[in-house]
Amino acid sequence: MALTNNYLKGVYETVLKRNPNEPEFQQAVLEVLESFEPVVEQRPELEEKGIIDRIVEPERMVMFRVPWVDDNGKVQVNRGFRVQYNSAIGPYKGGLRFHPSVCASVIKFLGFEQCFKNSLTGLPMGGGKGGSDFDPKGKSDAEIMRFCQSFITELQRHIGQFTDVPAGDIGVGGREIGYMYGQYKRLNNEAVGVLTGKGLSFGGSLARTEATGYGLCYYTKEMLAYKGTSFEGKTVVISGSGNVAIYAAQKATELGAKVVTMSDSAGFIYDPNGINLDVMKDIKEVRRARIKEYADLVPGSTYTAGARPWNTVCDIALPCATQNELDENDAKALIANGCKFVAEGANMPSTPEAVAQFQANGVFFGPAKAANAGGVATSGLEMSQNSLRLSWSFEEVDERLHDIMVNIFKCCVESAEKYGHKDNLVMGANIGGFEKIADAMLAQGIV
Structure with missing residues (x-):
């Protein structure tokens, strides 16, 4: 197009x-x-x-130097970023990514997408994103702590609970958020909800770890119901093996599906009997090891190096790894292997050519800004709990998350139909998120 x-x-x-x-x-x-x-x-x-x-123009873009000292006493220097993209409907909200691929282009694309995603949740959150080209892989806890403290020492002057509330993303989990929150509190002498994804003992929300993966499945469940079917008895292929992938696999399994693949940057595993999540969680969450170990531990499973799982026969595909991981040829392979539903768990994992293939061949496609909004939705719920000085139960947060994802799907369907593009969830997500922001900007004048 x-x-x-x-x-x-x-x-x-x-x-x-x-x-x-x-x-x-x-x-x-x-x-x-x-x-x-x-x-x-x-x-x-x-x-x-x-x-x-x-x-299309960010309100503010900050780039800064992040010096830190490694375990050998050598000074290292990384680059930090924060884009505060649009605050028309609320304070900037979006994750921090620590990965060698981080650059201005990646941060701006993520921040831009975040605006519409946050709008779709119905919560009062603007869009932002940040991170660094720092690679946490292979670093000691002490090195990661020193880096995080240096990073937030600069970033803290640009954020605040009513200004900009970062969260985690690729390479930034509970450990990194904890180190950054501790340093923020030390520098500002206040305990406020300036970061989300915190530990449960200091203001974090139950269900936050599971939120993006669970939300993806709640959205997919609505896609399936809209077409008169369900997860029950379906075969699902998932890429990735981080939080999103693991908890998408868990919820899809709970809803009656069989998840047969997961992956990391080195390759993917295939288990025809369904992924054993206890083994997977031990490998990726406890030992932080490579996914290939799964094939050594689970009989009947196989590991394929240097490949992604898109050649696997399936009913549903949930890409949950990284941007542009699924290209036109991958889309053709999925279509040939019977895939009828694709919902994005990562940020922009499908190339435009892949999306065009899905839409041209009758695959019902759920875009990231809608399908993976569960993480930021629950971050918004964490902000609410922090402001109220309350902690909601897992069940209460999960119920609110489920309702938000149902409403997002409904918004996508209605927005697409309103402008003559029935069942085009890409159009629906973009328009549904945009119109709320546009109306707020119109009301606030030229700012």
């Missing part, structure tokens, strides 16, 4: 000019702008007030 609206063409040309050599950001903007064409045609005030000119 190519842009046909002259206003949107002009906006995208400006994005390309201002953001050269940033392919991830350009890809994210183009995909969203394509969805806005019917909205712009029906709502001329969006062009008159420059809403989309403003929405």
